Amino acid sequence: MSETMPIPRLIRLDDYTPVLGEPEVAELRTLASRLQAHTVQMVNSTAVGGGVAEMLNRLVPILQELGLAIRWEVITGGNDFFEITKAFHNALHGGPYDMPPESFDTFLAYNEQNLLRLQLEAEFIVIHDPQPVALIRARRDHSGHWIWRCHIDLSQPNPKVWDFLEPWVNKYDGAIFSSPQFARHLPAPQYLFYPCIDPLSEKNRDLEPEVVTGILERFSIDRARPILTQISRFDRLKDPLGVVRAFQIVKRYFDCQLVLAGGGASDDPEGEAVLSEVREAAAGDPDIHILDLPPWSATEINALQRGSTIIIQKSLREGFGLTVTEGLWKRKPVVASAVGGLPLQVIHKHTGMLAHSVEGTAYQIRFLLSNPAAAARLGQQGHEHVREHFLITSSVKRYLTLFLHLLLLP
Amino acid sequence: MKRAEQSFQFKTASYLVRIGKETATTLAQLKQGLEGCSDTSIFNHTFQTLSHHHFITQGFSNDFAQWVLASCNRPELAEQLASLDIRDYLSLAELRADLKRLVSDYCELNPQQAEQSAFEPFFFFEAIEVEVPLGMEAWTLEEFRQGLERLSHASIYFHFIASRLRLHLRTNDFSYWLESRLDLGTLAKQVNRIDIYTNTLESARQRIIDLVERELDS
Numbered sequence: 145m146s147e148t149m150p151i152p153r154l155i156r157l158d159d160y161t162p163v164l165g166e167p168e169v170a171e172l173r174t175l176a177s178r179l180q181a182h183t184v185q186m187v188n189s190t191a192v193g194g195g196v197a198e199m200l201n202r203l204v205p206i207l208q209e210l211g212l213a214i215r216w217e218v219i220t221g222g223n224d225f226f227e228i229t230k231a232f233h234n235a236l237h238g239g240p241y242d243m244p245p246e247s248f249d250t251f252l253a254y255n256e257q258n259l260l261r262l263q264l265e266a267e268f269i270v271i272h273d274p275q276p277v278a279l280i281r282a283r284r285d286h287s288g289h290w291i292w293r294c295h296i297d298l299s300q301p302n303p304k305v306w307d308f309l310e311p312w313v314n315k316y317d318g319a320i321f322s323s324p325q326f327a328r329h330l331p332a333p334q335y336l337f338y339p340c341i342d343p344l345s346e347k348n349r350d351l352e353p354e355v356v357t358g359i360l361e362r363f364s365i366d367r368a369r370p371i372l373t374q375i376s377r378f379d380r381l382k383d384p385l386g387v388v389r390a391f392q393i394v395k396r397y398f399d400c401q402l403v404l405a406g407g408g409a410s411d412d413p414e415g416e417a418v419l420s421e422v423r424e425a426a427a428g429d430p431d432i433h434i435l436d437l438p439p440w441s442a443t444e445i446n447a448l449q450r451g452s453t454i455i456i457q458k459s460l461r462e463g464f465g466l467t468v469t470e471g472l473w474k475r476k477p478v479v480a481s482a483v484g485g486l487p488l489q490v491i492h493k494h495t496g497m498l499a500h501s502v503e504g505t506a507y508q509i510r511f512l513l514s515n516p517a518a519a520a521r522l523g524q525q526g527h528e529h530v531r532e533h534f535l536i537t538s539s540v541k542r543y544l545t546l547f548l549h550l551l552l553l554p
Numbered sequence: 555m556k557r558a559e560q561s562f563q564f565k566t567a568s569y570l571v572r573i574g575k576e577t578a579t580t581l582a583q584l585k586q587g588l589e590g591c592s593d594t595s596i597f598n599h600t601f602q603t604l605s606h607h608h609f610i611t612q613g614f615s616n617d618f619a620q621w622v623l624a625s626c627n628r629p630e631l632a633e634q635l636a637s638l639d640i641r642d643y644l645s646l647a648e649l650r651a652d653l654k655r656l657v658s659d660y661c662e663l664n665p666q667q668a669e670q671s672a673f674e675p676f677f678f679f680e681a682i683e684v685e686v687p688l689g690m691e692a693w694t695l696e697e698f699r700q701g702l703e704r705l706s707h708a709s710i711y712f713h714f715i716a717s718r719l720r721l722h723l724r725t726n727d728f729s730y731w732l733e734s735r736l737d738l739g740t741l742a743k744q745v746n747r748i749d750i751y752t753n754t755l756e757s758a759r760q761r762i763i764d765l766v767e768r769e770l771d772s
Contacts, residue, residue: 532609544568
């Protein structure tokens, strides 16, 4: 059943000082000084794989190092439970829900089983996503502060699933969403916590120039000519065909290359179909590099982003878009669609350029290629934007602030 | 070196962003939102956003102006909204009244544009402030300089920008202390004159330190 995760100690808070500066790290310690030995439990449904586990693997050790008595609990369940929660996930994104009506009872039964093993008695309990949402049943007499952290887009949920979950969500003292667009009207306060990247992770750490050059050479990409890159899985919602069309417009005026790199084609039939459509659209153009990368390609993605002249994210629909965060962190000018969480990161003409069409995307790319000084300014400001708002340390600060705020509430 | 009768207490503030109830997809809805939103929302989109975007030193003033320009493509109204300088306001009520007036006048003169859909909606957020003392204090100008060097961006923002609303004066915590506790009126004025729209929090800090060092050397 449920397990309490051993807390990894790979990175220390001081390791972030070169990135943030001494005063910013000291400020985290000051905020945490008022929360010494206060108890926190983070609860989710997986210890490895997926963005939430990746984030908790970084966040929890830092909060522990700062003196909070934090535990990370992972709920467990059988295949039937995870089939149901996968179906929930898709339905909450607006898809159909075809599971039998008794699936809701199965979901609750697994939450109940986990409750038998978990001691949820901390002052601050943060439940991540819908899988463990019904654990709030364990709450006695309004004890502790219970917060639901929703990492998914709830803007257009399937009512069958949302109507089931909503009464549980309404029992919480507050909810956290990644974007205002993903939120619902709830009786409790809703807070905005942006997703984040870790500047020290393999995908984002600084790379030596020769590593970048070596990886680009491995993919036969010419560093002497501008490189336009979109990193995304091969999915229609990422509009790779639109990116190819925008590139073809740009190429009439600039001798440049396009890199479309991502995964998802090997284990997803639709991804495979999209990949072959993209290959067809590229029509053998040697300046279009289509790279179907395996999941363990963090260094390669890092190098491709660092070697790029411009990062593109021409999605038709998007969550938060952490690949854009990664590009901005690497001081790259970004051209992105004005969808989902992208406008939160790309402040038009300040931290990047927003576009609303293939032609608009091509126009903004041409503008940036013609104006390298403007592109460099956007890249620098984009980097600062990420440093202030979208790093793991910003997330640490938000949690500390939330806990302090809840403590001060009458 | 003069010792103040009352020390400068360095503090910091951290802000939690709460998603508000109001949203706007047209200028007419922005007008309604400005009427109905909380004071903490006005604060968030004018004062707090300067801290969030301090690294942008050209062409960014407040969230309302940025949305009107980037999402509604109405540069004339955006320019008017951007020209509101938070240093001119001692209360959020006055600032809200001017924001409302500008949007309202524009909507009245341009009823068609007032109803046009923006590319993206405007979401009203509220800033919840959590104030924390840093446990540092300064009794002399030299100690004040040393303290400045150790401040985070949030702390500089708290003392230098957000303080105006707290003090209800056209000044900031630093200038107020320099003038009232160390009798350094000229230095206080020079510090208060540093433009918060064209400086980053980092460059503002450096300019204050430069002014203080000049005073220490004189």
